[in-house]
Amino acid sequence: MAVAVAGLLLGDHKLLLGDVANWAQGNAGRTVSFVLDTRTPRVLAALLAGAALALAGTLVQAVTRNPLAEPAVLGVSGGGALGAVVLVTTVPMAGGWSISAAAFAGSALTAVLVFGLAARGGFQQNRLVLVGIGVASGTTAVISLLIVLTDPFNATKALTWLSGSTYGRDLPDVLPLAAVLALGVAVAGVRHRELDLVSLDEDTPRLLGLDLLRGRLGFLVVSVLLTATAVAAAGTIGFVGLVAPHAARALVGRRHTRVLPVAVLLGAVLVCTADLLGRTVIAPAQLGAGLMTAVIGTPYFLHVLVRARR
Incomplete structure (x- = not known):
């Protein structure tokens, strides 16, 4: 308070x-x-x-059992940033709602890609984290390329959004x-x-009758929704x-x-x-x-x- x-x-x-x-x-x-x-x-x-x-x-962190994991490690934050930067650099007159929608779409598509590549291993902690790190690195590289190639004015807008600014937000x-x-x-x-x-x-969740794969996927989907909407709202x-x-x-x-x-x-x-x-x-x-x-x-x-x- x-x-x-x-x-x-x-x-x-x-x-x-x-x-x-x-x-x-x-x-x-x-x-x-x-x-x-x-x-x-x-x-x-x-x-x-x-x-x-x-x-x-x-x-x-609970699903991956990795103390260094966070939403950015799964590539979801990077995907949202990529979606917003693509719109900002291609449609300079895009409004706040359009940029937020592009960020949410980028996060969702990135999550589908990461989960699809990690599903074969049953969303095991190491595989999921490694796939997420790879996808996050790829999104960072594409963002840098777009900023270098675009108009300086659009690049400034993109960098402002990437800095996590709450400027210009409304209810x-x-x-x-x-x-x-x-x-x-x-x-x-x-x-x-x-x-x-x-x-x-x-082993413990399986011994107690828990569907580990479904439980992991459910928690990961919730985390993706939370991250995507946060990125859309505040960069x-x-x-x-x-x-x-x-x-x-x-x-x-x-x-x-x-x-x-x-x-x-x-x-x-x-x-x-x-x-x-x-x-x-x-x-x-x-x-x-x-x-x-x-x-x-x-x-x-x-x-x-x-x-x-x-």
Whole structure:
């Protein structure tokens, strides 16, 4: 709550709590109304995108049993970025809804490709991760090629979107993400015991009568939906799906009935804080939330990697 309130009050134009109260009652002045009308959807987009990416990361790490896995490892984030960049570079006048739809379509197609290549191995952890890394590398290469070949103005738009910016978001952009996040939380909450079993080993779920292949696929589909809608709403934001589940397990243990809500809250706080810093550090200029989460997440990623090797 403190981070959300700070996100509303701070920025290139600082406000007071009384300004927010007047705006909520419809009594604010024109300047305050304009600032909050544009800032509120950005704060909501950051909170919901962070929560969705954290939940998706929790599901992916449980299914793959890989502490270094996150949605970007499966190539889903890269596919969404590729879809958006293709539209931005080929249709310069495309609007926000069109770019979001292209990002969602790119994530969906990438997920189909990754799951199709990994299905022969029964979605085994190593095969799925390796296929995802390969596809993610391919999408990164194509994105770089498109940016180099396109008009500099379109390249600037593409790079702004790739930085994970919430700039220009409005409430209709946030509603699909809110709906998918509610669905993902409900599914994960109901099946939290199944998540505990899937994250243990290969044999225990089968001995208890669980269809391991179907369970893995179901959780992966939910994680793809969460990632795709988050990318469509807020651009590509990395490391949240890696950092938030690890921090949640460090705080409350490994049982998913506790990990899920804590990870969701931590992800929301992380992205909202990153968006707030990006709007205030060099105001009135802005930095994308994805850049700020990378600054936070890279040292933590190296720490996890070193600890895993030990």
